[in-house]
Amino acid sequence: MDGSGYAGPDPPTAPLSVPALNDDPSPNVLPSPVWYVLARVWGSLSATNDACKLHRRLYTIYARSANVVVSRRPQLLFAALRVNQIWGEIMPQDIPGLHATLEKVEQFGIVQEDASKISERLELAVVDVASRQAAGDLGVKDAVNGFLKRLKTALHQELCDSEKKALKAQYNSLLDKGMTTDGIQAVAAVVSKIVAAINPAYLVSSIVVYASIWLLKLGLNHWCSLPNNAAAE
């Protein structure tokens, strides 16, 4: 039986996928645990080409096996790898299930849906992740609304020139490919970085894909012409 209103699978009792990383790591007020420091060092190393390749290779191997062995993997390794996504510039194609989600989205005709429906799907995808987290003082609904607002605000800040009220020049290439698989992947590269920075637990393919399609449906230049607080609605 579903939770009220949520028509997904039963609320899971499985451990959280990223237990230690549900909060924004950027305001690093508390002393960082050792694994966190190590992960950051690893992340900075991967700025060099060789380290980057090695890192991507390792992550790909990990991601392929994650579905079956995640519960047996040491939590430290998993957390370090996810943090490394933030600092080590993981490309969106490395997000587990991205291609499968893109395929499904095309196969089911979801790409043709309007922006409001895509927005609803984005919310469903966020609910799916949020329902697997420890809610703490807030319910799932609050966590979902909070995350979506932060995501839209952060995307607006990243993509839009607030003075010109248009897409930043360096992102103009995102407009070239339109609503194609390549176009969605190009936007997804930006979206995935933002999602990882806000809360890596939400870095799942469905959230990244729907946020990207939603942006493309709204029209990036049109969205950038809106003030930030309106764009986050």
Next chain:
Amino acid sequence: MEILHLYLRPTSASKTFEITDDPRWRSYDQITVDIDQASPLSRPLKSLIQQLHDRGSERLMRVPDQTQIAAAIGETLFSNVIGGSKEISKSFDAYHDQCISQHRQIRLALHLPDSLYYLPWELLRDPRDPPGNFFALNGSIIRYDVTIPEKDFEPAEVPFKLWFIFSNPWNRPFTGDAEILPPPHEDIIFDQIMPATFERFQETIRKFSYLTSKSQVRPLAFAFFGHGDVDDHKIGQLVFVKKGDRKGITRPWISDARPSYAINDTIVACPHLRLAFLCACESAWAGTTIAFENTIAGNLLRGSASLGYVIGAQTPIDRFAADILLERILTRLPTTPLDLAISDARAAVRGMNYSEPGQQYSGLDWWVPVLYARAAGFDLVARADIQSALQPPPHVPHRAVLGMDATSGEPVSPTATISDVMRRLTALVAPK
């Protein structure tokens, strides 16, 4: 013929089945059911079913969108099974015409082998029907297990007893505080098993089955409303509650999942129990990797000789949809055959207001409930009052009602007063 029975059995080829409408199998045809084939929407049937089942962010979101997919699945199944055999096609057309001429609903009983349980037969529809028509909505679809022989049960007396369990564990809640309201029908004696622990369920159902013969107490129907799971061992479970750790002055009831065979151990001990209603996710799910007898519905049906009907959910089911289904079916049950009561309930779910908070996707679950039957008939209780009210008394010639005096056989004068007519009518229906 009130219900058209179709019997299917597997052959040595995985996608080929034999089909007949003759219970003795004197003649039969071969058909192919292949989910890799293209559907009317130019997508493989498998992909449509996958999208129908999806409850994540790729799910179908509105009933009109779902109707298109559901119709394509239903029509493909129809063309495979009914259209796939000339004989069956002819039988169906004859049955269809008979139903139309007699103003009856189309009721199909499918006797299925295990390998076909996972298909959504509740979406079956005739491509010639107007869009939105599904047999399960406007008539009925009944599933029989081929391994179980049909059995005749005497309809029970009214009022009958319904034992109800509402299991809402603190650690897996599907609703907040809620008042349980008995179904609004005087023929149902409704009682709730509280607390919703497995032990209390065992004790109550067993005790009242053996110690008394009173129909007011002895359970005829049992309904479970709560979580259902299929665990890692591919065994269906119902989630009861058990005492958790004491917090302060409160002790929450936490989840306590019990496997299908444990539930069946109690159900087999109730020879008078006819109906089990499982408002729980996947309680009747029979995928290709889970054996039917490991599901709750399958275990109850195969494991008990006296249970006539099991209603379960073939996928997860929305909490509000399950609520409406249960209420509608129970309300209709004393006056309507079970399969048609389910159809009424499906229509009620499909028509749910999606603007209501939390009910956004509830209406999409009209096809999820599935009726598995052992019983040959579908009157759970005796409905003599309904039948006699609809039929004229046997000693009265029909024409009498249409303007002839029943006793003399003379025409009633067109100038007769109302009291004259009333007197004659009273004489007609009075016992002689």
